[in-house]
Amino acid sequence: MExxxxxxxxxxxxxxxxxxxxxxxxxxxxxxxxDAARLVAExxxxxxxxxxxxxxxxxxxxxxxxxxQDTWALQRREDAGVAPPIVGKKEKDIRTGVLALLRSxxxxxxxxxxxxxxx
Numbered sequence: 001m002e003x004x005x006x007x008x009x010x011x012x013x014x015x016x017x018x019x020x021x022x023x024x025x026x027x028x029x030x031x032x033x034x035d036a037a038r039l040v041a042e043x044x045x046x047x048x049x050x051x052x053x054x055x056x057x058x059x060x061x062x063x064x065x066x067x068x069q070d071t072w073a074l075q076r077r078e079d080a081g082v083a084p085p086i087v088g089k090k091e092k093d094i095r096t097g098v099l100a101l102l103r104s105x106x107x108x109x110x111x112x113x114x115x116x117x118x119x
Contacts, residue, residue, distance in 0.1 A: 008044050012037035 015021045016036050025039055026032045050056050057065060 008041040009037055011044065012040040015040055 015025070022036070025034060025036065029039060053062060053065060
């Protein structure tokens with residue numbers, strides 16, 4: 001695995017070969033005799049994202065990410081043909097939704113009957 005310095009040096013070599021990059025970099029640096037390796041290292045460091053989630057997220061963000069990871073794991077199971085478990089509040093929400101749907105259908109049927117009675 002390459003070290004960060006070696007990676008930046010390789011990018012600097014590529015940058016030096018790119019005339020358009022060198023023109024923009026000269027404007028960015030404010031002078032034409034800038035050190036391309038140093039500039040590339042600064043740009044990479046400024047845009048780098050920490051590797052570990054604990055360094056990227058707040059405590060609340062880590063909790064939300066864990067919830068998303070659980071969701072993704074369930075989705076992968078479902079995609080593989082394994083039915084996801086229905087537990088707790090979800091089960092109650094599903095039952096409530098089904099009952100609400102049945103009630104609304106029954107209410108709609110009653111409204112049709114009462115509208116027919118009015119004629």
